[in-house]
Amino acid sequence: MSDSQPAASTAHEGGFRPDLAISTKRGGPHYADFNEEVRTLMDKVRYACPSDELALDAIATLRDLNAKLDEYLVDEWTTPAGTRVDLPARGNITLPPYEISAAGPDGVVATVWFRPYHLGGNGVAHGGQVAVAFDDLGGMASAVAVNGVCRTAFLKVNYRSLTPLNTPLQMRTRVDRRDGRKMFVAGTLHDGDRLCADIESLFIELKPGQA
Numbered sequence: 671m672s673d674s675q676p677a678a679s680t681a682h683e684g685g686f687r688p689d690l691a692i693s694t695k696r697g698g699p700h701y702a703d704f705n706e707e708v709r710t711l712m713d714k715v716r717y718a719c720p721s722d723e724l725a726l727d728a729i730a731t732l733r734d735l736n737a738k739l740d741e742y743l744v745d746e747w748t749t750p751a752g753t754r755v756d757l758p759a760r761g762n763i764t765l766p767p768y769e770i771s772a773a774g775p776d777g778v779v780a781t782v783w784f785r786p787y788h789l790g791g792n793g794v795a796h797g798g799q800v801a802v803a804f805d806d807l808g809g810m811a812s813a814v815a816v817n818g819v820c821r822t823a824f825l826k827v828n829y830r831s832l833t834p835l836n837t838p839l840q841m842r843t844r845v846d847r848r849d850g851r852k853m854f855v856a857g858t859l860h861d862g863d864r865l866c867a868d869i870e871s872l873f874i875e876l877k878p879g880q881a
């Protein structure tokens with residue numbers, strides 16, 4: 671593991687800090703391109719079988735870049751990744767990219783696509799990556815419902831058919847039933863008319879100050 675650490679976080683205020691100031695300016699005007707190049711790098715790395723010469727070249731280049739990035743690390747509340755709501759998956763490259771077309775009392779509708787680096791096996795998406803997308807968009811449906819922050823208590827994914835890579839897919843999540851702080855969230859992932867996966871999940875609204 672790298673010993674590079676993000677900057678020390680500011681005092682903990684609980685939850686995901688829903689009062690977080692959102693800015694689409696963080697990371698500057700080329701942050702989207704920066705993000706995309708990193709995702710493209712991961713796509714290439716997933717499939718590349720480099721010569722040793724190329725591996726050594728890449729190691730030197732990446733070490734140099736990582737040293738430069740070390741000078742610009744900030745805490746999780748101010749990093750653009752996760753808060754750039756103008757970018758796919760809020761600019762968080764650890765999430766499968768998605769674009770939201772609707773988010774309200776009827777739930778969240780998004781187009782999600784799995785990239786080459788989300789490969790599970792035999793040309794289709796890794797099931798864990800499908801779960802990551804459901805967790806984030808299920809969390810969003812519950813967050814919209816309570817106008818606050820929720821944490822996943824359980825997330826059951828039913829894999830109904832294979833999930834293709836490099837294909838725009840429709841993900842829908844909605845709070846099916848609310849019982850106090852408990853949000854029972856349902857969701858589906860479709861490739862056109864074909865159901866790839868669905869979920870049964872529980873998200874719990876955090877109490878004020880709760881981590």
Ligand SMILES: CCCCC/C=C\C/C=C\C/C=C\C/C=C\CCCC(=O)SCCNC(=O)CCNC(=O)[C@H](O)C(C)(C)COP(=O)(O)OP(=O)(O)OC[C@H]1O[C@@H](n2cnc3c(N)ncnc32)[C@H](O)[C@@H]1OP(=O)(O)O
Nearest residue numbers: 686690752753805806809810813820821822823824852874
């Ligand atoms: C990130 C945002 C950045 C801002 C960007 C801008 C805009 C975005 C807008 C919105 C946000 C968008 C997306 C959201 C993003 C991501 C979502 C991902 C969420 C996660 O990925 S988060 C990580 C994984 N998650 C955990 O790490 C949780 C670990 N865990 C705990 O932290 C506690 O466990 C907790 C808090 C869950 C509950 O604890 P607690 O003490 O508050 O409550 P308690 O235990 O009393 O449970 C209350 C009632 O729920 C029942 N209950 C509980 N658990 C159950 C279970 N498993 N099965 C069945 N019932 C269960 C009890 O039985 C009781 O039921 P009853 O009241 O009827 O008795």
